[in-house]
Amino acid sequence: MSSVRRPAIVAGLRTPFARSGTVFRDLTAVQLARRVTQELLERTALDGREVSEVAFGQVVASVLAPNVAREVSLLPQLPRTIPAVSLNRACASAGQAISYGADQIRLGHAEVVLAGGVESLSDIPILHSKPFTQILLDVNKARTLGQRLAAFARVRPSHLIPVSPAIAEPSTGQSMGQSAEKMAKENGITREAQDRLALMSHQRAHAATISGRLAEEIAPWFGGRGMDEVVTTDNIVRGDTSLEALAKLKPVFDRRYGSVTAGNASSLTDGAAVCLMMEEARARSLGYRPLAVVRSYAVAAVDPGWQLLMGPVYAVPLALDRAGITWRELGLVEIHEAFASQVLSNVEAWGSKAWAAKLGRAVPVGEVDWERTNVHGGSIAIGHPFGATGARIATTLANEMVKRDVQFGLISICAQGGMGFAMVLERV
Numbered sequence: 038m039s040s041v042r043r044p045a046i047v048a049g050l051r052t053p054f055a056r057s058g059t060v061f062r063d064l065t066a067v068q069l070a071r072r073v074t075q076e077l078l079e080r081t082a083l084d085g086r087e088v089s090e091v092a093f094g095q096v097v098a099s100v101l102a103p104n105v106a107r108e109v110s111l112l113p114q115l116p117r118t119i120p121a122v123s124l125n126r127a128c129a130s131a132g133q134a135i136s137y138g139a140d141q142i143r144l145g146h147a148e149v150v151l152a153g154g155v156e157s158l159s160d161i162p163i164l165h166s167k168p169f170t171q172i173l174l175d176v177n178k179a180r181t182l183g184q185r186l187a188a189f190a191r192v193r194p195s196h197l198i199p200v201s202p203a204i205a206e207p208s209t210g211q212s213m214g215q216s217a218e219k220m221a222k223e224n225g226i227t228r229e230a231q232d233r234l235a236l237m238s239h240q241r242a243h244a245a246t247i248s249g250r251l252a253e254e255i256a257p258w259f260g261g262r263g264m265d266e267v268v269t270t271d272n273i274v275r276g277d278t279s280l281e282a283l284a285k286l287k288p289v290f291d292r293r294y295g296s297v298t299a300g301n302a303s304s305l306t307d308g309a310a311v312c313l314m315m316e317e318a319r320a321r322s323l324g325y326r327p328l329a330v331v332r333s334y335a336v337a338a339v340d341p342g343w344q345l346l347m348g349p350v351y352a353v354p355l356a357l358d359r360a361g362i363t364w365r366e367l368g369l370v371e372i373h374e375a376f377a378s379q380v381l382s383n384v385e386a387w388g389s390k391a392w393a394a395k396l397g398r399a400v401p402v403g404e405v406d407w408e409r410t411n412v413h414g415g416s417i418a419i420g421h422p423f424g425a426t427g428a429r430i431a432t433t434l435a436n437e438m439v440k441r442d443v444q445f446g447l448i449s450i451c452a453q454g455g456m457g458f459a460m461v462l463e464r465v
Contacts, residue, residue, distance in 0.1 A: 042143050043143075043330045044143055044316065044317075045314065045320050045328070045331075046313070046314055047314065047326075048312070049313070049431060049435065050255070051255060051310035051311070051425065051429050052256055052308045052310070053258060053271050054419055054421075055273070055420070056273050057305040064159070065099065065102070065157055066157040066160065067105055067108045067155075069155050070153070071108065071112055074153070075112055075114065076256035078112070083323075085115040088115055088151060089148050091106045091107075091109050091115075091121040091122075091150070091151045091152075092134040093121070093134055094123070094126065094130025094131040094133055094424040095156060096127055097156065098125070099160065106121035126336070127454055127456060128375060128426060128427075128451065129336075129427055129451075129457075130423065130424040130427065131154030132334075132426075132431070132458045132460060133336075133427070134154055134428070135152045135427060135431055136460065137150075137152065138151075138314045139334070148316050149315050151311055151313060152311065152312050153309065153428040154427060155309035155425050156306070156307065156308065156422035157422075164199065165196075165200065168191075169192065172188050172192055172196070176188045206341045206345065211345070213345065213376075214289060216341075217290070217376035217379055218295050221378035222294075224381075226377075230377070231296060231377035231378055234381060235283055235301040235377050238411065239278050239417070239418040241418070244413075254432050257269045273306065274414070274419065289302075296378070302377070303374060303376070303417050306421050307422055311428055328439050329463055332445070332461040333460070333461045334356055334459065335352045335459050336352055337352040338454065338455050344382065346375060346379040346382070346383075347457070349372075349450065349458070350383055350386040350392065350396075350402075350457065351396065352449070352457035352458055352459040353387065353402060353449050354396060355459070356459035357447075357459075357461065362445055364404075368409060368438065369434060369443050371410070371430045371446070372384075372405075372410060373448075373451060375416065375421065377417065387401065387402040387404070388403065412437060431460070434446045438462060443464060444464050445461060447459065
């Protein structure tokens with residue numbers, strides 16, 4: 038019997054993904070994460086005592102619950118002695134949680150891991166300005182009423198302007214949208230090509246919604262006072278959109294010469310997703326049939342001031358090398374769609390001889406076949422809760438690999454900070 042420990046994805050589940058400020062606007066990330074994990078435990082009939090660890094990704098954490106994974110591990114179905122860790126690798130956070138779980142299983146440190154991610158951009162922390170924060174600290178330290186009044190007397194109207202977390206690079210000050218616009222210009226990605234990719238994403242996600250394919254991976258959300266408001270589908274998918282409708286949208290980040298619009302970019306999204314991971318032999322001994330094992334993964338980074346979202350160009354070939362396979366052996370590919378310009382830039386680079394030379398490779402990484410790529414749509418249509426997307430993609434890919442009897446599948450995710458994440462799954 039082989040002594041190699043193989044980390045397997047046994048099942049995955051997610052909430053519906055919703056545009057921020059809509060159906061999940063009154064919920065916290067903890068509520069979303071706990072709900073989807075609870076449903077996964079119920080559907081798989083897993084004894085909570087089997088869980089070794091919980092790992093969750095989150096990008097914009099709440100100051101009230103900074104370790105969301107620990108809050109998940111305190112579900113009634115789980116012993117309170119289960120350790121938990123929250124991770125942040127920006128948009129690849131849930132992918133990082135899965136790779137962490139895979140490593141823990143390979144090392145023999147865990148048998149069963151709940152790995153996922155969550156984001157509630159409807160419930161982000163709003164901060165005080167630095168001057169007002171200092172005043173409040175001085176008030177708190179004051180020993181007399183006079184000292185408190187003196188501190189408050191320093192308050193100016195400008196101090197009261199709230200500070201929201203920015204979706205921008207601290208190192209460059211540029212937003213991800215501005216970086217996507219830069220990539221479109223430097224790589225010659227046209228507006229029409231971006232809109233066509235967005236249209237394909239919506240059409241495929243809509244078809245998968247209508248057929249019930251995506252519903253298999255969604256835990257319905259019950260809300261309202263009487264728990265009679267049921268959300269079962271993603272609310273960003275637009276099956277009725279068209280190239281004409283997308284073409285009418287104005288550029289957001291470069292209003293005069295730009296091509297990145299709200300239609301060909303992912304939306305700010307609320308949602309959670311989680312995967313049940315087990316050591317393969319342990320899964321079978323418990324009566325579970327694994328969907329796929331984590332064959333390899335890789336992370337890479339580029340200078341954020343260059344082309345921010347090109348990290349996957351470097352991470353993908355590294356993950357393939359570590360898996361001992363080539364692009365041609367991939368039966369399915371899932372590419373995170375932060376922006377259409379980012380996807381098309383990555384795709385162009387993987388198939389380019391010039392880029393092969395930059396990567397120190399004799400031949401290009403591979404040509405993307407859209408008949409095997411993002412077959413049920415992607416983040417442009419489905420949505421992108423930063424911390425959850427990786428687990429959503431892994432779940433869809435693993436399930437589809439089983440349905441199509443595909444041996445190898447690839448995940449590619451770009452992330453803030455110039456990072457790229459890739460993972461190879463293998464059908465078992």
